[in-house]
Every structure is written in C-alpha cells, then in structure tokens.
Amino acid sequence: MRISRAHVLSLGFVVAAFAMAFMLYGQLPESIPTHWNAKGVVDGYTPKPWGPFVLPLVMAALYLVLVAVPRISPRGYRVERFQGVFEGIQATLVAFLFLLNALVLLSGIGVSVPMARVVPAGAGLVLMVLGNYMGKFTKNFFCGIRTPWTLASDEVWLRTHRLGGRLFVLAGIIVLASGLLGGGPIPVLAAVTVAAVTPVLYSYFLYRRIEGDKHGPTDDTGSHRSA
Template sequence: MKPVRSLFLSALFLLTLLGAFLWLSPQLPAHVAVHWNAQGQINGYATPIRAVVTPMIIMAVLGLLTVALPAISPRGFEITPFVSVFVVIMLAVQAFVLITALGILLNAAGHPIGKLVTRMLPLGVLLMIIGNYMGKLRKNFFAGIRTPWTIVNDEVWERTHRLAGWLFMLAGLVVVAVSLMGASMLFSVGAMLAAALIPAVYSYFVYRRVERNH
C-alpha cells in the first residue's frame, strides 16, 4: 500500500473512535481510568474528552508521519524499497492506539471486554505484528533497531533485525499469555525490555565480528 492511500485508513480509525465515544458518552463517568501500574492497579485518570482526544491526536500524527517520513528520508537510507512494510507497521501502531482507546472507553462504561484490552493484550498482538515484519526492514533512520553499529553496516542491520523479529514475536506471545491469564504485568515488562535490549547489545558484538572478518 502506498503511504498516501494509508490516510484513508487513518481517517477511518479516527472516525471509529469518535463514533464509539459519542455512542458510549452517556455511560461514561466524570473521570475515566487511563493508566495502570505493573500490578494492574489504576494510577491515572482523565476526563472522557481527554481520554478520546489524546489518542485521536496520536493517530493523526502517526498517519501524517506515514506519508511524510518516506518523503524526507535521506539518500542511502530511503524507506521507498520497503515502503509497504513501513506502512503496515505504522497502520498497526495506529490500530493499537485505536483498540487501546476503545478498550479504555468500554472498560469505563462497564463492558467486560474492556478489561482484556486494558491488560496490554493489544500490545502483545502489536509486538507480534512488528516482529513478523522486522526482518523486512532495511537500513533507515526512522524504523527498526537503530544503533551506531546497525546504521553503519548492512550485514549488522540484517542480522540484528532477524534476531529482533524472533524476540519481538516471543515477547508478544508472552504479553498475550500474561494478559489472558491475568498474571502480573511485570512478566510482560520483562519480556518487552529483553526484546528491545538484547538486539541492541547483539548488534555491537556482530559488528565487532564482521569488522574482524573484513
């Protein structure tokens, strides 16, 4: 899909959230729970208006970046060769924001399905989607594991992202399982940190090995 065409889906996401808000607004309390700690306890509230406007702004910005970033990529780091993968990932992130916002509204309105969403289930699915496409990303400044060693060497980039793809998939499975079982979110946080940090450290050692062989 071309970046410009993705704007239609971005607009659809915005209209869906707005429509859900208008439908649920009579059932919403004066303050809506919008944030939970690692133990699953509520530690943040917002007005219903703020709870819907904030994610709408985030989705709108992501939709615009989907079009803008491929256009401004510098020579040698163009997004164009893998633009369809980039668009899918950006749309997946927007869908994640949409589903999370819908879950927050449904949870506040007393619908049981909202509890699954607020326990990071959508985040687990997003991690698996990103992991599935991670290996198809090519060297760029905007998406992927961008360390000094992946940016300067194509082989390091490719090997790091192959590993990252598997780790993101595994972390996503852990987050989904933890969400469905109702276990402590600390397991999810640990899995996500590992998926983010291990590839970054790995890229350094791969770089050293590649440079020695050259």
C-alpha cells in the same frame, strides 16, 4: 495518487475512534478513566472535554507523522524501499490505539473491562506483527534496531534484524500468553527487555567481528598488513 489499503484502514480506525467518542460523549462522566496500574485498577482520570478525545487525537497525530516519514527520509535511508511493510506497521499501531480507545470509552460508561489482561494481550500481538516484519526493514532512521553498528554496516543491519524479528515474535507470544492468563507485569517486562537489549548487544559484537575480519592484523606501527 493511489491510496493503499493500509492507509485506508488506518484512516478508518482514526475516523471510527472520533465517531465512537462523539457517540458516547453524553454517556460519559465528567472525568474519564485514562490510566490503569499493573493490577488493572484505575489510577488516573482526564476531565471532559479532552478525556474522550485524547486517544483519537493521538491516533491522528501518529498517522500524520507516519505519513510524513517517507517524505522526510534522507537519501540512502528511504522508507519507500519497504513501503508496504512500513504501512502495515502503521496500520497495526493505529489499530492497537483504537483498541485502547474503545476500552477507555467502554470503561467510562461503566462496562467492566479487564485492562490488565486485554492490554498486554494486544501489545503481544503488536510485538508479533513487528517481529514478523522486522527482517524486511532496510536501513533507515525511523524504525528498526538503529544502533551505530547496524547503521554502519548493511550486513550487521540485516543479521541483527533477523535475530530481532525472532526475538520480538517470541516476546509477543509470551506477552500475549501472560495477558490472557493473568501472569502480571514481570513476564512482560522480562520478555520485552530481552527482546530489546539482546539485538543491541549482538549488533555491537557482530560489527566488531566483521570489521576485525575486514581489517585483518596490523603491524607494529598500527598499519594494516595484507595476507
């Protein structure tokens, strides 16, 4: 069976994350910084031996789950119909976790890491990639804007994901800029909230409009009348 480049890349990131943790293990303190507040100040630690391997284990678990998804998708909602896009998203998410893993380990050995800037910037890039791919999603139960109205209508699914893709790219640009410029959490939260909520509302109103047009007017008994 041929293994795609995206799978090779994802596996490479997972292996590199474990290798990095093993290489730096002896230099790391007994408690590893693993959580930062919005200002970039450490406010959470995880002790050895788990601390250095938390994110590599999360990466491995995520990779395995995303490999399993195409095999458990129900008929009519198969991920295989946009397999290349799905694998690109997989590689993007694993790469982002690899970045976080590298930052955590570097911080653990005493390197000054501007987490409040780098993490939002990385998250912004992820949003931009997701937005760029979103219009290529076909109907499925695992990724995309899965509302009752998008799942009930192919047209609503397509048009909602086109809008969602544009909004995610715009939100990614805002989040990236906020991270690089030190804008803080408010622009990030605002951009992500708008990008997440707007397509949901749009899918509802679009479905009502389309279904209303299809059903047409009704008579006094509630039955549909033909024109």
